[in-house]
Amino acid sequence: MTMVVLFAVDFALVPGITRVPHGPTRIGLFGALPMVHGLVIYMVVLIARLKREGEIELSSGVFLLVGGIAVLVLALVVSIAPWLLHVYVDYTAGLWIRPGQNVADIYRFGMGEIDPLLALLVCVTVTPLLVLPAFLAARAAGGYRLRLAKGNVP
Amino acid sequence: MKRVRITVAGLMTIVAVIAVDLTILSLRRGAPTVPLPGVIFGAILMTNVLAAYLATTIGCLRRRGEVRLSRVMFLLFGGMALVMVIYVVHLAPLLVVNYLNNTAGLWERQQGPGNAVAVFGVVGSRLVEVVLLLAAVTMPILVPALAAAWAARGYRLSLVKGTDAPGQKPSGD
Numbered sequence: 001m002t003m004v005v006l007f008a009v010d011f012a013l014v015p016g017i018t019r020v021p022h023g024p025t026r027i028g029l030f031g032a033l034p035m036v037h038g039l040v041i042y043m044v045v046l047i048a049r050l051k052r053e054g055e056i057e058l059s060s061g062v063f064l065l066v067g068g069i070a071v072l073v074l075a076l077v078v079s080i081a082p083w084l085l086h087v088y089v090d091y092t093a094g095l096w097i098r099p100g101q102n103v104a105d106i107y108r109f110g111m112g113e114i115d116p117l118l119a120l121l122v123c124v125t126v127t128p129l130l131v132l133p134a135f136l137a138a139r140a141a142g143g144y145r146l147r148l149a150k151g152n153v154p
Numbered sequence: 155m156k157r158v159r160i161t162v163a164g165l166m167t168i169v170a171v172i173a174v175d176l177t178i179l180s181l182r183r184g185a186p187t188v189p190l191p192g193v194i195f196g197a198i199l200m201t202n203v204l205a206a207y208l209a210t211t212i213g214c215l216r217r218r219g220e221v222r223l224s225r226v227m228f229l230l231f232g233g234m235a236l237v238m239v240i241y242v243v244h245l246a247p248l249l250v251v252n253y254l255n256n257t258a259g260l261w262e263r264q265q266g267p268g269n270a271v272a273v274f275g276v277v278g279s280r281l282v283e284v285v286l287l288l289a290a291v292t293m294p295i296l297v298p299a300l301a302a303a304w305a306a307r308g309y310r311l312s313l314v315k316g317t318d319a320p321g322q323k324p325s326g327d
Binding site for chain 1: 178181182190194208220222223230233234236237240241243244245246307308309310311312313314315316
């Protein structure tokens with residue numbers, strides 16, 4: 001059901017991204033989608049595990065938390081300072097120029113339609129920004145577990 | 155009477171939140187879409203609440219070793235709602251303009267023709283518009299967070315030592 005809901009939300013979201021006026025904002029919003037999907041699925045799995053087994057690893061919770069904060073920060077950055085993402089894209093995916101062209105294709109991403117190859121490039125460019133801090137934080141929180149118990153904290 | 159004690163860590167959190175707020179408020183005027191500056195301003199209150207609540211929750215978990223599940227759910231759903239609001243502002247700005255006009259804009263419509271709430275931040279704004287905008291944007295973030303926190307009441311999360319290896323049960327401490 002989670003997958004169906006995610007696909008349904010995607011069908012509503014992705015066409016809307018082509019109407020966003022600024023290139024870096026389009027790249028940021030689209031590039032964050034794989035991480036958002038991963039976090040939503042992981043959250044559902046964790047909640048189910050917490051309900052079934054009564055405990056989860058702290059690192060899983062921290063991955064979810066820091067990943068979510070990273071997505072929020074990226075969404076804010078592409079909203080109020082899109083030029084910051086533009087600089088990042090310039091030095092990563094912007095370096096790849098197709099043979100016979102003078103400008104990187106990534107700047108045309110989402111204009112009119114979404115090219116699957118460019119979509120993949122955008123996702124590969126943006127996802128490490130979100131995954132790396134989450135992984136580092138999860139690694140730092142290893143060795144502990146969160147256990148669900150009944151009753152309020154005294 | 156219980157005295158309010160502000161720790162150095164708490165003070166540092168407040169300073170960090172104010173610094174981030176000032177940065178966001180100065181940068182939001184350059185935002186490309188029309189309702190975006192207003193919505194970002196309106197969401198700042200809830201962002202501050204979530205940031206402060208997250209800091210106290212982590213501190214509580216570290217100090218006492220346990221925390222109420224409702225606090226965690228409030229943070230989780232509040233954060234999700236915040237991300238959702240930013241996505242919706244970009245992907246369906248007209249929807250947000252209509253929402254603002256039919257909530258905070260109702261008061262303004264009684265005063266005369268205008269669209270100041272939707273274009274908040276682009277032109278100068280009065281105090282009453284600031285309060286209305288804060289209330290209008292806070293509600294879609296606060297309500298799901300409160301509902302999730304209410305649904306998760308009566309449980310708590312305890313921090314226990316134990317390996318992450320599958321199949322191994324943690325120690326009871």
